[in-house]
Amino acid sequence: MPASDKALVFDIKRFAVHDGDGIRTTVFFKGCPLHCIWCQNPEGIRADRQVMYLKTRCIHCKTCENKAFGHQLTWVRDDPELNHKYYGTFDNLVKACPSGAIQYDSTAMTMEEILERIRDDKVFYRDNGGVTFSGGEPLQQGEFLIELLKRCKEEGIHTAIETSLCAPTELVMEAAPYLDQIFADMKFYNPQDHQKYTGADNRIIRYNIKMLLESEAKNRVTIRTPLIPTITALETNIRAIASYISSINPDVTYELLNYNDLAGAKYPMVGMTFGMPDNTRRFKAHEMKKYYKAAMDGGVRNLITETQVKGGK
Ligand code: SF4
Numbered sequence: 356m357p358a359s360d361k362a363l364v365f366d367i368k369r370f371a372v373h374d375g376d377g378i379r380t381t382v383f384f385k386g387c388p389l390h391c392i393w394c395q396n397p398e399g400i401r402a403d404r405q406v407m408y409l410k411t412r413c414i415h416c417k418t419c420e421n422k423a424f425g426h427q428l429t430w431v432r433d434d435p436e437l438n439h440k441y442y443g444t445f446d447n448l449v450k451a452c453p454s455g456a457i458q459y460d461s462t463a464m465t466m467e468e469i470l471e472r473i474r475d476d477k478v479f480y481r482d483n484g485g486v487t488f489s490g491g492e493p494l495q496q497g498e499f500l501i502e503l504l505k506r507c508k509e510e511g512i513h514t515a516i517e518t519s520l521c522a523p524t525e526l527v528m529e530a531a532p533y534l535d536q537i538f539a540d541m542k543f544y545n546p547q548d549h550q551k552y553t554g555a556d557n558r559i560i561r562y563n564i565k566m567l568l569e570s571e572a573k574n575r576v577t578i579r580t581p582l583i584p585t586i587t588a589l590e591t592n593i594r595a596i597a598s599y600i601s602s603i604n605p606d607v608t609y610e611l612l613n614y615n616d617l618a619g620a621k622y623p624m625v626g627m628t629f630g631m632p633d634n635t636r637r638f639k640a641h642e643m644k645k646y647y648k649a650a651m652d653g654g655v656r657n658l659i660t661e662t663q664v665k666g667g668k
Pocket residue numbers: 412413414415416417418419420435451452453454455456457
């Protein structure tokens with residue numbers, strides 16, 4: 356099947372230093388099969404384009420109120436409240452808003468348009484930088500992604516992916532030869548916990564991890580667990596994940612990502628509710644130690660600790 360002509364991209368971040376080796380351009384693809392309650396990129400979850408309201412840009416001119424059709428918005432105190440259930444486009448409001456406070460969260464881009472953006476940054480990549488594909492779940496637009504990866508490799512560009520691995524195994528294995536770094540999440544060992552907190556069970560993820568860690572790509576893979584307080588950040592969970600991945604490849608690289616306590620700020624922009632309590636905080640350095648110990652007790656020899664961290668979706 357041919358790849359789609361365009362991919363829906365919700366952000367392109369330049370000069371990223373936490374998404375793989377060196378200085379990178381990170382391309383964020385829309386759409387994710389998981390709905391993790393702590394998701395840092397809620398605008399990346401839905402596969403379709405959504406409208407956003409950026410309160411800090413609003414100059415309260417009420418142009419949008421005058422231009423709105425039907426049930427597109429209601430005016431609440433000093434702000435427009437967009438109706439995210441409205442069945443239709445918001446082109447009229449995006450066009451009318453003079454300050455960019457109302458805008459779409461993503462753009463449909465051709466392969467050439469994305470490549471142009473990557474090429475613009477090539478001078479900064481030097482020896483080990485490059486492009487990272489993130490999301491959302493980049494493999495959700497997998498055929499397009501694989502073609503794009505091939506083009507990047509033809510142009511000598513270092514490539515990385517940040518993936519949930521909740522994707523068909525054929526796609527994962529087809530993409531792997533064109534990837535220099537693969538950052539793959541394993542959030543839970545237990546399928547029921549995975550289902551409860553992400554909306555999907557993890558059998559395909561566990562299988563894809565096994566396939567990757569047994570493949571010729573195994574030395575390019577880093578398995579990651581985001582430490583979500585009281586949810587994934589349990590020593591039993593970390594030990595079980597560590598034991599699973601190290602039983603497949605004793606030299607596997609494993610990374611524990613500290614909680615991002617700024618993630619909740621994006622949710623109101625896209626009309627969503629953050630699933631974590633407001634007072635949830637990152638772990639302090641001394642609190643991380645018990646999780647490192649659990650990982651090593653589970654058999655991991657190559658553990659990336661916070662002071663060594665190079666990545667973080
Ligand atoms: S048109 Fe834009 S700037 Fe004016 S009130 Fe509406 S959102 Fe705010």
